[in-house]
Amino acid sequence: MAGGTQAELAALLGDVARGDRRAFALLFERTAAKLKASVYRILRSEAAAEDAVQDAYLRIWRRAADFDAAIASPIAWMTTIARHAAIDMVRRGAERVSAAGDAIDAEVIERLADPAGGGEQRATSDQIRSCLERLEADRRGMVLLAYCYGWSREELAGRYGRPAATVKTILRRSLIALKECLGGGR
Amino acid sequence: MADADRDDLDALAGEFVLGTLPADERRAAEARYTADPAFRRLVSDWESRLQLLADTAGDVPVSSTLRERVLNAVAAAPAAGEPGDNVLDLRRSVRRWRAVSAIVGAAAAVLAAIVVTDQTRPAPQTEFVAVLTAGGESPAFVATVNTAAGTISVRRVTAVAPPDKSYELWSIAPDEAPKSLGVVEASYSQPLPVPPSAELTLAITLEPKGGSPTGAPSGPPVFSGKLVATEE
Numbered sequence: 001m002a003g004g005t006q007a008e009l010a011a012l013l014g015d016v017a018r019g020d021r022r023a024f025a026l027l028f029e030r031t032a033a034k035l036k037a038s039v040y041r042i043l044r045s046e047a048a049a050e051d052a053v054q055d056a057y058l059r060i061w062r063r064a065a066d067f068d069a070a071i072a073s074p075i076a077w078m079t080t081i082a083r084h085a086a087i088d089m090v091r092r093g094a095e096r097v098s099a100a101g102d103a104i105d106a107e108v109i110e111r112l113a114d115p116a117g118g119g120e121q122r123a124t125s126d127q128i129r130s131c132l133e134r135l136e137a138d139r140r141g142m143v144l145l146a147y148c149y150g151w152s153r154e155e156l157a158g159r160y161g162r163p164a165a166t167v168k169t170i171l172r173r174s175l176i177a178l179k180e181c182l183g184g185g186r
Numbered sequence: 187m188a189d190a191d192r193d194d195l196d197a198l199a200g201e202f203v204l205g206t207l208p209a210d211e212r213r214a215a216e217a218r219y220t221a222d223p224a225f226r227r228l229v230s231d232w233e234s235r236l237q238l239l240a241d242t243a244g245d246v247p248v249s250s251t252l253r254e255r256v257l258n259a260v261a262a263a264p265a266a267g268e269p270g271d272n273v274l275d276l277r278r279s280v281r282r283w284r285a286v287s288a289i290v291g292a293a294a295a296v297l298a299a300i301v302v303t304d305q306t307r308p309a310p311q312t313e314f315v316a317v318l319t320a321g322g323e324s325p326a327f328v329a330t331v332n333t334a335a336g337t338i339s340v341r342r343v344t345a346v347a348p349p350d351k352s353y354e355l356w357s358i359a360p361d362e363a364p365k366s367l368g369v370v371e372a373s374y375s376q377p378l379p380v381p382p383s384a385e386l387t388l389a390i391t392l393e394p395k396g397g398s399p400t401g402a403p404s405g406p407p408v409f410s411g412k413l414v415a416t417e418e
Contacts, residue, residue, distance in 0.1 A: 076233035111242035
């Protein structure tokens with residue numbers, strides 16, 4: 001991918017917050033393929049994914065001043081916006097091909113085992129993988145389906161045969177367990 | 187903040203990033219992200235923690251058509267920082283309110299949702315929703331704007347003012363001083379002197395009984411939020 005270091009992306013976002021459209025074009029170049037991958041995984045349709053990417057970048061344009069370089073990672077901040085844009089489309093009833101349930105956590109965990117970056121990223125990646133594997137299978141599946149595939153509490157409730165309110169509790173407990181396993185900080 | 191509250195807030199931040207919050211709660215969390223640095227930090231930590239999962243999606247190239255569409259759309263949109271950008275307006279309002287007040291952070295741990303909607307048309311194209319946050323999850327007020335009649339009604343859900351105080355509602359247009367919409371009593375309905383729009387921030391302050399004696403807010407908002415247009 002075109003990429004760009006976190007510092008470069010943060011600087012671009014700073015320029016975008018001041019209304020710099022050239023910086024915005026550069027930011028798009030460097031990050032669009034990555035954001036599209038995240039939304040494509042949720043929407044499973046080329047056309048819907050491109051619509052979601054467009055929506056996401058308009059939100060990024062409007063909200064760039066919200067980005068706080070002191071505490072947030074630019075790509076992670078943009079990823080949340082993009083995933084939310086895709087999830088909004090799904091919730092509005094955009095057609096999506098449902099991801100086949102069972103293969104999912106295996107697939108994601110498999111990929112965590114082979115991160116693009118080496119070294120430090122590899123270490124972090126191993127850590128989150130082992131923390132995910134420590135979660136009960138259902139809980140792990142819920143977290144991954146929600147994060148990677150944009151499943152709602154209701155969809156998860158249907159699949160796992162639990163009330164939606166219980167799913168909320170399970171998701172929150174699983175996240176906190178994950179956080180504690182990862183050491184509380186980042 | 188009590189530990190239990192902090193844990194709840196952390197779990198809320200986690201679920202916000204995860205993407206499983208219902209739409210209204212997500213909008214509340216977004217407004218809170220803008221207004222509350224502590225929440226922003228919790229969200230950022232969750233984003234960083236989970237980013238490796240997003241990275242497993244890899245890259246999917248975008249079409250040149252999409253690139254053009256996005257750049258054209260942005261060329262036509264108001265820039266962040268230009269009038270018409272309501273997120274920035276909200277942030278300015280929040281900063282302005284904080285600047286005039288030394289009591290930052292003392293507000294109650296409550297959150298108010300103001301829902302502004304046109305109830306006269308059978309199928310409104312746009313619904314305005316504003317979420318007033320001050321530090322919690324449960325709505326304290328719900329307000330409804332009847333755009334045809336030009337009135338705003340507010341229903342109290344959970345908030346209770348101390349006996350010697352009154353809640354006062356304010357509308358804040360970009361770069362203008364807060365305009366009082368009157369004291370919010372148990373049953374409140376008033377003319378809305380300004381058109382409801384996504385540029386408007388609504389805020390509620392605690393004032394001496396009967397309302398601010400000066401016509402300007404005398405303290406920071408205990409609940410505040412911007413109007414946002416939502417698609418139906």
